[in-house]
Structures are given as structure tokens and as C-alpha cells.
Amino acid sequence: MPSNRQILLDNRPKAEAEVANFKLVSTQTPALQDGQVLVRHHYLSLDPYMRGRMNESKSYAQPQALGEVMIGGTVGEVAQSRSPKFSVGDKVVGMGGWQEYSVVDASQVGALRKVDTTHVPLSHYLGAVGMPGVTAWYGLVKIIEPKTGETMVVSAATGAVGSAYGALAKARGCRVVGIAGGPEKCKYAVDELGFDACVDYKLHKDANSLSKALKEACPKGIDGYFENVGGMVLDAVLLRMNAFGRIAVCGMIAGYDGQPLPMAYPQLILTNRLKIQGFIVSEHMEIWPEALKELGTLIATGKLRPRESIAQGIEAAPQAFLGLLKGKNFGKQLVKLI
Secondary structure (H helix, E strand, C coil): CCCCEEEEEEECCCCCCCCCHHHEEECCCCCCCCCEEEEEEEEEECCCHHHHHHHCCCCCCCCCCCCCCCCCCEEEEEEEEEECCCCCCEEEEEEEEEEEEEEEEECCCCCCEEECCCCCCHHHCCCCCHHHHHCCCHHHHHHHHHCCEEEEECCCCCCHHHHHHHHHHHCCCEEEEEEEECHHHHHHHHCCCCCCCEHHHHCCCCHHHHHHHHHHHHCCCCCEEEEEECHHHHHHCCCEEEEEEEECCCCCCCHHCCCCCCCCCCCCHHCCCCCEEEHHHHCHHHHHHHHHHHHHHHHCCCCCCEEEEECCCCCHHHHHHHHHHCCCCCCEEEEHHH
């Protein structure tokens, strides 16, 4: 059986995560039992939620165990099979973690899913046609419930979730405004992703300044907001929300190192009768088929053109992950393993 390089969580971060929290090891893949398959991973997904799992604090999921392979989505192909459900060469998506191979019990429902790479590249099943895309779909369709002509805003606009949100909102006849960091990302949001406008938060020192820029980009106010960041960005958006506006809370990357994120204007939730709802996309598996069908169509028709940042080799994963937390990625952050 082949040798398998893995990255384990070696110790928990004291504040900011760092490379020293991880450990690279090499093991032999075990011989397969009946019903198991060996998957050779081609790509590993890096996502902000992983930072929360590194902490031992109470959350919606169990903390990442120390000394175990880091959690993560993977795509690859079946290298060996002792299951009638999968053949060698099948392209599959699963939760193989930060390693080059995984042994999967194919009888476990949802552990491994075959994917078709005829029209959609394999890597996109970790981004636009995977968990991030479905996350955008759920927040927009089920929580924000957009109406034609409304103004939709998303933070981290050029990431995997934000870019899918933009395409989905445009498909529903909305004005779509992004918030991103730097002129290159904002240009990409407008020119490539089809956003109507994009605000560069790096040009603003405080919420009031950012809010003025949002007023120009959203002359009719904001009806729906998809939150990935929190902190100053959320404060700025709250100042521009319309009455009966809806906010889907997916992430709070500004607070992932554990620092408090006080809200400056919570009274606006009452004044504007806002709906603010957090969600975890894995708790809503029933909507995945519908969401994936629409996302796949948007990619096939060129209405969603996802961008990827790709790090090379399993050893590059920790540094790429820390970069993702600081917004250094451009589009979906992946690690290429083959």
C-alpha cells in the first residue's frame, strides 16, 4: 500500500494560529477491508471554519482532536476498491482531510460522492459546486429571500462563497454589491463576477467611512446582506440596512482568533426590524441537490467563473491556510496534491 503524508493538529493556538500548531507525518495506508475504498486526493479544500475547529471552545461542532489528521474536504479518484459501489478511476468528493490518501467506508451514507467532470473541473466540487457554493445558495435563497430589484451585499466578495452569492443574486434580478480587500479584487468582482459595484474596505479606517462608501454603492440602501467577516464591516452595513432587511450570518473571520467583536449599533436591529440569522450548511443537506443543480448550470453557462488560489503539495497547506485567514487568497483556496 502507498505511503501517505498527513498534516495533524499538533497543539492548539494560544491566539493567532501559526505553522507550529501543525505537524507533517508520513504513514503507510492500511490494507483495505471489504466495503472500503482507497482514494488518492487530487485537491484539498482550505476553509475559514477550520480555524474554529482548532479551538477547544464550545461550538456547533466538536473541536479538531489533537494528534489527528486535520478535517477538510477533498476531491480525487478511487485508487483501489473493495466496494461494489465504486470502481478504480471514479472521481469522488468527500471529507478526506489534510492528507494524500484516505480509506473510506463506502457503505457509510454521504461519505463519498461520485462527480462528473465532463463540464465542471474536479476542483470546482470543493468550491462553487461544493460546500461554499451551497452555503451561498442557502443564505441567499432560504434566509435572505431576495426579490427582484433589491440590493444584495456580500463581504469577502471574491472568495468561494462570495463569488457564488453574486452570481445567484444576479440571476434573481438583484443589484449586487461586494465588499473586498484591495483594488485587484474589486476590479475582478465587477469585471469578471458581474457585481454592479465593489467597495474596497482597505481604504477605510472605520465603520463610518466604509458606510459612506456603501451609501454611494447602494443608493437605495441594503435589503440583504451575507456576512462572512463581522467587526467593522458589519457595523458599516448595519448603518445602511433598509427596514425589514435580512442578514445571513455565515462567518465572522474578524473574530476567529478569539477576540471580542462588539457591535457599535445593535439598536438598528430594532429600529429597522432586521432579521439576523446564523446557519451551518451541513445541517441542511435536503437543499443540496437543488442548490448544486443551479450552481452547476451557472458554471456551465459561463455566468459563474470561479477563481482559485492553488498551493502546491501537502506541506504547503498550513501556510496557505494562515494566508486564507488574512485574506491573501484570491478566490477559492486549494492545495494541489498530485
